[in-house]
Amino acid sequence: MKEPTVRVQKIRKDTVRIRLIIFGTLAILLLICSVFSEYLTPYDPYLQDLANIKAAPSAAHIFGTDRYGRDMLSRVIVGSRTSIYSTLLLVAIITVTGTMIGVFCGWHGKWIDVVLMRISDIFLAFPGLVFALAVAGILEGGLQNAIIALAAISWPKYARIARSQTLAQKETPYLKAVRLSGCSTMKIIIKHILPNIIGPILVTSMLDIGTMMMELAGLSFLGLGAKPPTAEWGSMMSDTRSLLTTVPWVTMAPGIAIFISVMIFNLLGDTIRDYADPKSRGR
Amino acid sequence: MEPILKVENLTKVFTRKGQPDFIAVNHISFEMNQGSCLGLIGESGSGKSTTVNMITRLLDPTEGKIILDGEDITNISGRKLRKVYARMQMVFQTPTDSFDPRCTLGDGIGESLRNNGWARKDTRDEVARLLEVCGLNADFASRYPHQVSGGQCQRAAIARALAIRPKLLICDEATSALDVTVQKEIIALLNELRWKSGSDLSILFICHDIALVQQFCNYVLVMYKGDVVERGEPDEVIRNPANAYTRRLIDSVL
Ligand SMILES: Nc1ncnc2c1ncn2[C@@H]1O[C@H](COP(=O)(O)OP(=O)(O)O)[C@@H](O)[C@H]1O
Numbered sequence: 001m002k003e004p005t006v007r008v009q010k011i012r013k014d015t016v017r018i019r020l021i022i023f024g025t026l027a028i029l030l031l032i033c034s035v036f037s038e039y040l041t042p043y044d045p046y047l048q049d050l051a052n053i054k055a056a057p058s059a060a061h062i063f064g065t066d067r068y069g070r071d072m073l074s075r076v077i078v079g080s081r082t083s084i085y086s087t088l089l090l091v092a093i094i095t096v097t098g099t100m101i102g103v104f105c106g107w108h109g110k111w112i113d114v115v116l117m118r119i120s121d122i123f124l125a126f127p128g129l130v131f132a133l134a135v136a137g138i139l140e141g142g143l144q145n146a147i148i149a150l151a152a153i154s155w156p157k158y159a160r161i162a163r164s165q166t167l168a169q170k171e172t173p174y175l176k177a178v179r180l181s182g183c184s185t186m187k188i189i190i191k192h193i194l195p196n197i198i199g200p201i202l203v204t205s206m207l208d209i210g211t212m213m214m215e216l217a218g219l220s221f222l223g224l225g226a227k228p229p230t231a232e233w234g235s236m237m238s239d240t241r242s243l244l245t246t247v248p249w250v251t252m253a254p255g256i257a258i259f260i261s262v263m264i265f266n267l268l269g270d271t272i273r274d275y276a277d278p279k280s281r282g283r
Numbered sequence: 284m285e286p287i288l289k290v291e292n293l294t295k296v297f298t299r300k301g302q303p304d305f306i307a308v309n310h311i312s313f314e315m316n317q318g319s320c321l322g323l324i325g326e327s328g329s330g331k332s333t334t335v336n337m338i339t340r341l342l343d344p345t346e347g348k349i350i351l352d353g354e355d356i357t358n359i360s361g362r363k364l365r366k367v368y369a370r371m372q373m374v375f376q377t378p379t380d381s382f383d384p385r386c387t388l389g390d391g392i393g394e395s396l397r398n399n400g401w402a403r404k405d406t407r408d409e410v411a412r413l414l415e416v417c418g419l420n421a422d423f424a425s426r427y428p429h430q431v432s433g434g435q436c437q438r439a440a441i442a443r444a445l446a447i448r449p450k451l452l453i454c455d456e457a458t459s460a461l462d463v464t465v466q467k468e469i470i471a472l473l474n475e476l477r478w479k480s481g482s483d484l485s486i487l488f489i490c491h492d493i494a495l496v497q498q499f500c501n502y503v504l505v506m507y508k509g510d511v512v513e514r515g516e517p518d519e520v521i522r523n524p525a526n527a528y529t530r531r532l533i534d535s536v537l
């Protein structure tokens with residue numbers, strides 16, 4: 001009776017580890033690709049070659065060329081920098097702000113907690129992307145404003161998690177003991193609360209990378225994010241969508257890039273969640 | 284001599300939305316002399332923990348006054364309150380949960396010293412000494428709470444409470460979560476520490492075992508539903524309990 005359970009646990013543990021290695025490596029490759037994008041492009045991504053417009057995929061141009069004769073592969077690689085960088089920046093912003101606000105609310109309580117949580121309710125009540133559209137629209141587009149808009153609608157989720165985790169920590173005997181040892185509030189939060197609550201928050205942000213990449217590309221596609229000629233996957237797709245029926249590769253290339261990156265980050269997020277789950281680690 | 288702890292009319296009322304107010308502790312008053320050991324007994328839910336949580340100011344009292352060593356600590360906060368914790372420490376019921384799972388026992392024990400300006404190295408030496416005083420090997424300092432048994436963890440918790448050399452030690456059911464033999468060891472340790480300290484250490488000892496209180500304490504308070512229903516010397520209280528609840532409590536044990 002006991003044996004199989006132990007084995008099942010062990011197999012699960014192993015597969016989680018293997019998945020972690022695979023998706024982790026892929027994600028790191030993506031990051032490397034975006035950091036060194038300038039050196040990885042076979043052609044200058046902004047160089048127009050009018051003799052060679054709308055060329056179908058071939059050995060020389062794997063993803064073909066667009067209507068100005070620019071190499072699509074090079075543009076997709078360069079676009080990875082904007083897309084991946086801005087996504088990571090966005091996720092970092094909402095993780096840090098949301099956590100700070102949540103911990104503060106949970107620790108302080110009283111009226112500040114009530115006010116901030118009501119505000120976060122308001123943000124949570126709107127359908128996310130619609131609200132981001134409105135904010136980005138008011139701020140008049142641009143990559144920076146798209147990030148601000150998405151950050152504005154996304155921090156409450158983190159604030160909620162951080163707040164409830166902080167409240168749970170506050171009730172533990174060890175936190176009472178820590179208070180009795182004469183720690184200042186700052187030290188209690190940084191040394192004792194944050195390390196104990198950061199796990200689930202980081203898992204949430206990993207899972208959010210894929211979503212945020214999509215939403216950022218979505219805003220760009222709608223013309224509220226990165227503006228041409230900046231190579232960004234969402235705006236590249238929107239830019240060329242009129243050519244979808246005649247030269248489909250021009251639209252497909254950035255589409256496939258978004259699809260693959262979102263999938264890698266989602267799978268990595270899932271894996272990290274499984275890995276962080278003590279049950280799957282067989283503790 | 285000034286009493287180490289004086290509590291006057293201490294009251295805690297819990298208010299919750301949609302429910303009637305709940306009086307967990309109802310106007311209790313008592314005094315503790317320096318070097319004495321006061322027992323506080325009563326069934327679960329009688330308000331013992333609430334009382335000591337108010338005394339340590341982990342919980343704000345609804346009403347009443349707490350005077351520690353001549354200083355009124357009822358309304359102080361922040362840095363002043365942190366200073367007070369050098370004179371008053373507590374040992375909790377669940378040993379393992381009373382240490383941060385991500386810090387070593389040594390970090391936990393030395394924390395109050397570090398917060399009071401001790402150097403890292405001095406703290407490390409003192410932690411090793413304290414562990415040995417409490418019957419543990421000095422290398423327990425590098426273990427994590429989940430790597431030691433409940434009894435060992437409670438010894439470490441006592442070491443932590445004594446690190447800053449408090450005048451008042453509060454033990455909130457410090458032995459209830461342990462099995463009987465380990466319970467005896469912990470009691471023996473507390474007894475030893477008490478005799479070693481002369482009259483420098485006063486102990487407020489919470490439990491629901493009247494026999495334990497009899498051998499350990501000079502004075503006992505019996506709590507029932509937030510009230511102190513009986514007080515006196517343990518032998519006296521056991522011999523002729525005035526209160527019906529106390530009588531039942533004694534009958535159930537002896
Ligand atoms: N934070 C709280 N909110 C509401 N009621 C509480 C709270 N803490 C304790 N109580 C209630 O106060 C009573 C006394 O609890 P406690 O002091 O923990 O009892 P004891 O330590 O004697 O077992 C219990 O009935 C408990 O339900």
Ligand SMILES: [Mg+2]
Binds near residue numbers: 331332455456
């Ligand atoms: Mg209790």
